[in-house]
Amino acid sequence: MWRVGIDVGGTFTDLFAWNEENKNYRTAKVLTTKDDRSRGVLQSIEAAGIPFDQVSLLMHGTTTATNALIERNFPDAAFITTEGFRDTIEIGRQHRKALYDPYQTKPEPLIRRRNRFAIDERMAVSGVPRRPLNADDANRIAETIAARGIQSIGIGFINAYVNPQHEEEMREILRRHVPDAHIVISSETRPIFREHPRFVTTAIRACLMPVMTSYFDRLREALDARGFAGTLLILKSNGGVMGAENAKERPEELIESGPAGGVAYASYLSRTTDFANIIHTDVGGTSFDASIVEDGRGLITRNYELEWEVPVSVPMLDIHSVGAGGGSIGWVDEGGSLRVGPRSAGSEPGPACYGRGGTEPTITDANLVLGRLDPTLSNKFALDVAAAERAIDGLAAKIGLTRLQTAEGMIRISCETMAQAVKGVVVARARDPRDFVLASFGGAGPMHACFVAQAMNIPKVVIPGQAGVASAFGATAMNVRHDIEAFHYADLGSVRVEDLNRIYGEIEAKARERLIRDGVPAAQVAIRRTAEMRYVGQTYEVDVDIPHGTLTPAHLPQIAEAFHTAHRQEYGVSSDDFPIAFVALGVVATGALAEAPVFSFAAEAAANGAGDRSHKVYFDGHWLDAALKNAAEIRPGETIAGPAVIEYLDSIAVLPPGCDGNVDPHGNLIVSITN
Template identity: 85%
Template sequence: MWRVGIDVGGTFTDLFAWNEQDNNYKTAKVLTTKDDRSRGVLQSIEAAGIGFGDISLLMHGTTTATNALIERDFPDAAFITTEGFRDTIEIGRQHRKALYDPYQTKPKPLIRRRHRFALDERMAVDGKVRRPLDVEAANKIAATIAERGIKAVGIGFINAYVNSEHEQQMRDILLEHVPDAHVVISAETRPIFREHPRFVTTAIRACLMPVMTIYFDRLSTSLSEKGFTGTLLILKSNGGVMGAENAKDRPEELIESGPAGGVAYASYLARTTGFGNIIHTDVGGTSFDASIVENGGGLITRNYELEWEVPVSVPMLDIHSVGAGGGSIGWVDDGGSLRVGPRSAGSEPGPACYGRGGLEPTITDANLVLGRLDPTLSNKFSLDVEAAEAAIDKLAEKIGLTRLQAAEGMIKISCETMAQAVKGVVVERARDPRDFVLASFGGAGPMHACFVAQAMNIPKVIIPGQAGVASAFGATAMNVRHDVEAFHYADLGTVSVDALNEIYEQLEVEARERLARDSVPADKIEIGRTAQMRYVGQTYEVDVSIRSGKIGQDHLSEIAEAFHAAHRQEYGVSSDDFPIAFVALGVVATGALTEAPIFNFASSAKAEGSEARSRKVYFEGEWVDAILKNAAEILTGETIRGPALIEYHDSIAVLPPRCDGEVDPHGNLLVSISN
């Protein structure tokens, strides 16, 4: 039986699959079907030549949730909150993205103001009812929502994280008026304090539930009609997977579903190469993703923002994304400066060289013009060189440059944008990029990896043998995972250990129930504990690992020391002068799947008829002879000196002058970077 990983990107849908009996593997790459992304999933399986009935596990990373939110492409939803908090999700925290920009505007609200309702009720911070729910007003609001035909509603009352009685009461009233509505409450979505991220995350769940329910139902039906009888698992933003039914109920956990597979592949590389600290980067058709894998695992954040002041308050891999990919479009701004992205040609119409109607110059067109892409993509795809040149010429004429200057300028600007994304994830976590290696994924990743590493002074780049389908590969190496959390504020010095033990026990019960819903056997479940902690008076927390088993009074000093260490790791300092407080408790529940085998993608012998080849490539203002090799022709330990082009099945690695690469025993190209 086959374990299949599929990643649906903005331009391509990628597949990597391995046979659980003999560890044979297959790959496929097809254009993403934007009108119905589930069709691309089926097409990729068919392109790989795998029978649907031969699939045991289908691990699916999807950008459907993210795209729906960014494009505001979902049915109208409603939001009900406490009187005085109607505009919280729009006002936000009154932060400014750019301090001195008088023209900046806030993102479009997820839920229109006319569909946001305020209700007289009040729960105190200690969970006691200060003002009961106005039942008459609640019924009027529910009737209005029913009249408007709205079928998705979020409910977020102030202080509901300590007592959800009023939210549950409002939900019951709503369901009496609209029995088939998707109704979500903040106490179940995010039972943590701070109303803005809690309300926004609840609104996101409400907006996405109809979209993702339709998508997963359509995909499941289509797979069944093709003979699929295995298990469909969906990639989550926290680095794990969950069943489709759980995914329909918790769509806010899918925001980074696609990039999460890349982080999993970086963790796989850490396990197989010995490089424990890796900066994972993934360049697709529309975006560039960057994140850190440290000590073999991805870093988690709770401060993710979909857009400025649109927080998603769930545990997520700390991934920074920018609009820079193979389809990113070059343009000239009002000041006459050359810019690239974030707008992308995507898969429809795609870059000009695709011959699908695209007329604007993209990064892919620029690489083709500079000789870094083979016009036949090794006899897999025919690229229109003349169309690419015509698109670049129009841009060059606007800015007063030659064709080659404009094309190389586009590449440099795009790579600098990628480098800034790397800087964002590394520097904000107080890490030194020189202590990491950069792993480059995605069809366009290996073409730009060395330039990004040079910009960030990263000494070494890893280009895996399956870089072009890395996120799909990573999907097959992931475990089922659920994060469950609860608010609990208490000073460490006065905390009740009985309360800690009781809350952790309740969280573990809920986590096991979620895993059981995903059909994880009890003997495959692993539970880890965490706590969000801070010095008293701080407005931010750090994650601290907490021991398993019963917590006693004598364990509190151990917890304190773990907090100090975590604080030093994140911020470089710690203090014994300030008291410590718990803010929230959590568990990480994992359902362990069979671990992915260690694949060897290296060649064992020279291909017959292979010989040294070269091609003229434009680097640093001049044409130079670059070595041209097929990855299948390179043996383990062989050194390739730049300038060079290495052709893989799904990507092309570009080694600039003065950068040398060597193939390790697993088929990864290790490139030493020279500035």
């Protein structure tokens, strides 16, 4: 039986699969079918030659939820809130993205104002009702929603995280008027204080439920028709997977579903190499993703923003994404400056060199013109060099540069954009990039990794043998995971440990129920306790690991020291002068799946080593003779001196002059970076 990982990107749909009996593996890469991404999933399995009835686990990373939100491509939804809070999801926190830009505009609200309703009710912060839910108003709102044919409804009342009574009452009234609608309440979506992120996350769930329910039902129906009888698991933003039924009910947890697979592969690398701390980067056709893996674990954030002032307040891998990929389009702004991205040619029509009707210059076209791509892609795909040259020439004419200057300028600008994304995750988490290695994934990643590392003073780059399908590979190495939290504010010095034990017991029981629903046997369940904590008076929290078992007052000094350590790691300082407070309690519940084996992608290297070939490549204004190598012919331990171009099955690695690479026993190319 096969374990199959699939990552659907903006341009390509990638597959990595390994046989659970003999540990053989297969890969595939097909163009993403943007009209219905589920077709690309099926096509990738067919391209890999894997019978559907031989798939035991299908682990699927998807950008469908993210694309639906960014494009506002979902059915009309409604939102019901407390009187006075109707515009909270649009007003936000009154922050400015650019302090001195008078022309900035807020993102388009997820839910139009005409479909946002306010109702007379009030719950005190203590959880005691101050004003009951106005039943007449509730019925009138429900009738209006039904008359408009709206089938997705979010409910977010102030202080409902303490007592959900009024939200539950409103839901029951709606069920009588719109019985088939998707109805979500904030006290179940995100039972934590701060109304803006709680309301927005609830609205996101309401907007996405019909989209993702339709997608997963369509995919499951197509899989079943082809004989699939295995388990369909969906990648989550927190670095785990969950069953499709849970995913339909919690689509807000899928925002970083695709990139999460890459983080999992970086964690796999940290277990199989000597590199504990890795900056994971992934360059696809449309975007560049960057995140940190520290001691084998991806860092988590609760401050992710889909767009400015559109927070997704659930535990997510701290991934920073920018519009820079192989399909990113070069253009000239109003001031006459060369720009690249974020607009992408995607898979339809794709870069000009794909010969699918594209005419605009992309990063892929620029790499081809500079000699960094073989026009035949090692006899896998014929690239149209003349079309790429025409596209670059058109851009060059607008800015008064030569073809080569324009192409190299596009690459430099794109790599600087990528470097800034790396800076965004590393510096924001108070880490020094010199303490990390950069792992490069994605079909276009290894072409640019050394340049990004040079810009950030990162000493080494790791290019895996399967970099082109890394996110799909990572999907096969993930466990079922659920993060559940509950609000609980209390000073550490006066907290009642019996309250902590009670709340942890309740949320652990919920977590086990979700894992069981995903088919995880009780013996394979692991629970890790966490708490969001802060110094009293702060407005931000840090995650702290909490001991297992029954807590006693004797555990509190240990928890305090763990908090100080976590605070120093995140912010560089800690203090014994300020009291400490709990803000929320949480558990990370995982269901362990069979761990992916250690693959050696260099196992079949030719006995006589690589052939001596060279190729003209353009670097820094000059054509240089660069070694051209097939990765399948490179022996472990062999050193490759830059400049060089190394062709993998699903990607191309470019080593600039002065950067030398060495292949380790597992087939990873370890590149030493010089500036």
